[in-house]
Amino acid sequence: MSTVPGITLNNGVEIPQLGFGVWQVPPAETEVAVRTALEAGYRSIDTAAAYENETGVGAALAASGLAREDVFVTTKLWNRNQGYDATLRAFDDSLAKLGVEYVDLYLIHWPMPAADRYVDTWQAFEKLYADQRIRAIGVSNFQIPHLERLFDGAGVIPAVNQVELHPYLQQQELRAFHAEFGVRTEAWSPLAKGGALLTDPVVAGLAEKHGRSAAQVVLRWHVQLGNIVIPKSVTPARIAENIAVFDFALDDADLAALEGLDRGRRTGPDPDTFNLGYDG
Template sequence: MIPTLKLNNGVEMPQLGFGVFQVPDAETTAAVTTALDAGYRSIDTAAAYQNEAGVGKALASSGLAREELFVTTKLWNADQGYQETLAAFERSRGLLGLDFLDLYLIHWPAPELGKYADSWRALEKLYADGAVRAIGVSNFQPAHLQHLASVSPVVPAVNQIELHPYLQQDAVRAYGNEHGIATEAWSPLAKGGSLLSEAPITELAAKYDRTPAQIVLRWHLQLGNVVIPKSVTPARVRENFAVFDFELTAADLDAVSGLERGERTGPDPDTFNAV
């Protein structure tokens, strides 16, 4: 059983999901099929990844009931704005081959565009119309969330952010905790691989007879994060799912948390405005 988090509107979201960032569309169907066979039920994609069609093919051929699945996609910066968002959602929904989505996110605030509040109004409409079960944001800083709160009474259900032991995002997570916004971690293992060779992690891997990646994913889960590791290697996809039969101690969690260094491997949400 995959543990779930209850979002602020009562929807249950699996705490562990499968991400497909940078997976070519031609390879996405096989990767998602492997993940579903391994037991994943939450799949995270985005319009910008250009692989929603590949995700849709895997979902359609899975034989799984729709209610067993939790599907997330995201609005790209170039499609921000009220009407533009509604149209972009329909394109994504069509590519995924779904009647409704479980979670729809604004991918980036793109503050220089000045459109994320209008995009949020469109997400509110989609939610009210039943086209999506929950709405949220991605890569939003507290200032962006505060601006949304000043123009809308609807609180995002999720904020998906870069989050790993090198970048723990305490301020963003604290804002989320205070306002009932679940934190979802993208790049949970950090890019580049150096994190997985850090002594606290390799020592815990030896202690529990686990892989370093499993230790980091377990750290995320016990902090209360939703986490979406990505891999196209079948053995690693299965390995990343095998994290529910052991538990880190408080001292273990502190050891991993001691790796904080404020190091981003992705763009800065305050300055990223690419379209």
């Protein structure tokens, strides 16, 4: 069973560097997938209210026999629930679905700059954090201008910004900004959507060189960059494969080759315009 190293957040809380994501895992399949991941050695689970599978995550946690403090649980506030009071209500709803008394990391799922509620939302996050109902608070899909505006009125700097990040979208400027302010970078869609990355000749060549899968090469690249990473699969063999990336290393030439793949190409929504689920 793989041992995943921890990453220390800016408040001293430690998160496993590699966790299990459940985006687009159907609710009916979530409990089995999460139980499989926990059995494979994952100790960090990433969900969200919008995924509609928090209940399955909670059922898997309850069935696992693991102590609550041994599993790092992340969930996210959905867009329609931004705003101070709505955030507090939504958090209670997520806790109930997860069947836990606290979460380890709570994220604003999207900035929705046109709605302009994320500063008020962050104030609710700070209250929940002060009340010790969340061990760390952060954001997701925030660009540098969104972070700068948040910092202006924030009493707590986000511990994490979870963003789309993979060799085709390396987010170097954003990662440098995070490093300057002590925000940890967490990668969603770490293998990119569509499969093109995993058949890229550079990635395929490195996989052959190291005797590993293409996915393992890309996940190892994330690990060596210092990213927190949350691959997702419902296939037991791939779930086990994705966590087995801590017993080999990419060399400088490998890293340079992967750096050369950056195309600034998103496969998900643009955070500056994405507004799905906001009701006005």
